[in-house]
Amino acid sequence: MKIHYLPKFIRVLVFDIDLTLYDSHEYYDSQKYLFMHRLAQHLGISYQETSNKVAAIREEYRRSNEKRSLTLGQTVFELGISLEENISWRNELFQPEDFLTLDLKLAKTLEILQKTYQMAAVTNNTSTIGLRTLKVLGVNDYFPIVIGIDISKESKPTMKPFNMLAEKLNIPINQMLSIGDRFAVDLELPLENGMGGILIEQVSEVYELPSILKNI
Ligand SMILES: [Mg+2]
Known part of the structure; x- marks a missing residue:
């Protein structure tokens, strides 16, 4: 603390x-995994390619913004995912009851x-x-x-x-x-x-x- x-x-x-x-990092990491998986489906590319794209956007942002980092939501917004899509994917995919x-x-x-x-x-x-x-x-x-x-x-x-x-x-x-x-x-x-x-x-x-x- x-x-x-x-x-x-x-x-x-x-x-x-x-x-x-x-x-539970297991639950937290499951959110990231499920969301990226859904994003890969949406973009029609592999999970690995999606990960690379997201990592590249974050790295570029860090370079030009004094090491500040983007949240996942902000990062996928750069990839054309609207807030509404972001919200419905989360509601549909995340299962806190399975982990907590x-x-x-x-x-x-x-x-x-x-x-x-x-x-x-x-x-x-x-x-x-x-x-x-x-x-x-x-x-x-x-x-x-x-x-x-x-x-x-x-x-x-x-x-x-x-x-x-x-x-x-x-x-x-x-x-x-x-x-x-x-x-x-x-x-x-x-x-x-x-x-x-x-x-x-x-x-x-x-x-x-x-x-x-x-x-x-
Ligand atoms: Mg937190």
């Missing part, structure tokens, strides 16, 4: 979902946190997949708001979903804390905009949040 910044007054906890609320199970410790943790904070999840996945993921982990009840790319229409890194959240809850952005596993995707822009930011390396670190936040 790395605590980058904690505002004095925190009212909203904004969690990333993938690899923040679960550790109930996490009672996580549920207990979130139950404690929701007594003090408003809770939301912001994901670069779709809201449907996000909700199914929260459900199989047994924590969907703790997230009254889930913003996926079908709602924000932009994938992180962008302030769009965070700004939508601030507006919806009528709470200033600098009273919100972003918690996620990727600095450049989940934390960098929120920090620049006055939000708090905590980097999570494994879900066991999420279990520590109640005691960490109590001590500030």
Whole structure:
């Protein structure tokens, strides 16, 4: 865990979902594999050729953008895949239920946190997949708001979903804390905009949040 910044007054906890609320790299990697497989079908080329194309686009972007990297969604957009296609492929292909199970410790943790904070999840996945993921982990009840790319229409890194959240809850952005596993995707822009930011390396670190936040 790395605590980058904690505002004095925190009212909203904004969690990333993938690899923040679960550790299964197997599930995470299955998403990449299934999506690339679907993309290969769509482009009518082999999986390997598709991988090479995606890698080349990312490499080119890194070279011209000070080593910043593109998310998968942004990369396939460069290949002509619309946000609508991206969304329907994800909803059709990803199966969190095949990889994840109930996490009672996580549920207990979130139950404690929701007594003090408003809770939301912001994901670069779709809201449907996000909700199914929260459900199989047994924590969907703790997230009254889930913003996926079908709602924000932009994938992180962008302030769009965070700004939508601030507006919806009528709470200033600098009273919100972003918690996620990727600095450049989940934390960098929120920090620049006055939000708090905590980097999570494994879900066991999420279990520590109640005691960490109590001590500030
Ligand atoms: Mg993540």
